[in-house]
Amino acid sequence: MSARELRGGPAADALLADARTRLSDLSATPHLHVIRLGEDPASVSYVRLKDKKAREIGLHSTVHALGEETSEEALLELIGTLNHDEHAHGILVQLPLPRHVSTEPVIAAIDPFKDVDGFHPSNVGSLWSGLPGLPPCTPAGVMAMLAHYGISAAGRRAVIVGRSNIVGKPLAALLLRADATVTIAHSRTPDLAQVTRQADLLFAAVGRAGLITPEMVQEGAVVVDVGINRVRGPERDRLVGDVHPDVATVASAMTPVPGGVGPLTVAQLLANTVRAAELQHYQRHAALRQATP
C-alpha cells in the first residue's frame, strides 16, 4: 500500500479564500504586527513568509525586527504600545525568543483579543473550555487539513506524540472537541510503539527526524507529521519530518514535509488575524452601546 498524500497547499488555499471573503465584510483592513528578536535563520524565513502571505491576501503587515540584545522590558513596552493602538489588530512574537527573554510573561502581556497565535493563557483556557477565542495556528491548521480531506476524528483513537504548548497540548484539546479519544505520548512514554500502534489518527510533533517508523503504525492509520527538522544533505540542508518516509507503506494517508502542515500554520495565522479584527469590532461596538445612556 502507498499512502494517499495529504498536501497542505490546497487546504491552506481554502482557508485563505474564506479569510479573504470575511475581509471584504470588515470596515477597516486588519493590521498584523509580527515581532522578531535576533536573526535566527528559521525565524527570519518564517516571519518573511507570514508578512508576504498577509500582504498577498490584502492585510496590512508590519515586521518589527529587533536586535538579539533587546531587553524583555523593551519588548514588553512595544507590546503595550500595540495593545493600545486600535489600528493594530494582531500581535505575534516569533518563537523561540533569545535566552535572556522569558516567553511566558511576554505572551501574557499581549491583549488576548489581539493574540493571533492563540498562546495567551486566556485563549488557552477558552480552547480547553470550548469557549470562543483565537486557536493556536498549527493545531487549528491540522484540524482544517483533516476537514479539507474529509477525515473525521469522531469516535477514533488519536495519539499525539509530543506535549508542547504550541502543538501537542492544544491539538489534544481540539481533537477532544471533535469527539476523538485522545492520548498524548512523549519522550518519557515507555514502549512508545505499543501506544502509537493503537492510533487510527497518529500525530507526530516532537522534532526528531524519522522517529516514527513503519512498525510503530497501525495498518491503514492516518499519519500527520508536524515535525520540521533541518538535516545536513551532501550539498545543502534539507527539511524532513518526524515520520520516516517508509511509513507510507503502512498508512492510508500521510502528510509530506515540507508541503504538509507548514503552509496551514501561516494560513491559519491570517484567518486568526481576520477573526481578531472581527472580535475587536464587536468588542468596540458593545462598549459603545454600554456607554450610551
Ligand SMILES: Nc1nc2c(c(=O)[nH]1)N[C@@H](CN(C=O)c1ccc(C(=O)N[C@@H](CCC(=O)O)C(=O)O)cc1)CN2
Ligand atoms: N510565534 C510563533 N512562533 C513559532 C510558531 C508559531 O506558530 N508561532 N511555529 C513555528 C514556526 N512557524 C511559524 O512561526 C512555521 C513553521 C513552518 C512553516 C512552513 O510553512 N513550513 C514549510 C517549509 C518552509 C521552509 O522551506 O522552511 C513546510 O513545512 O512546508 C511556517 C511557519 C515555531 N515558531
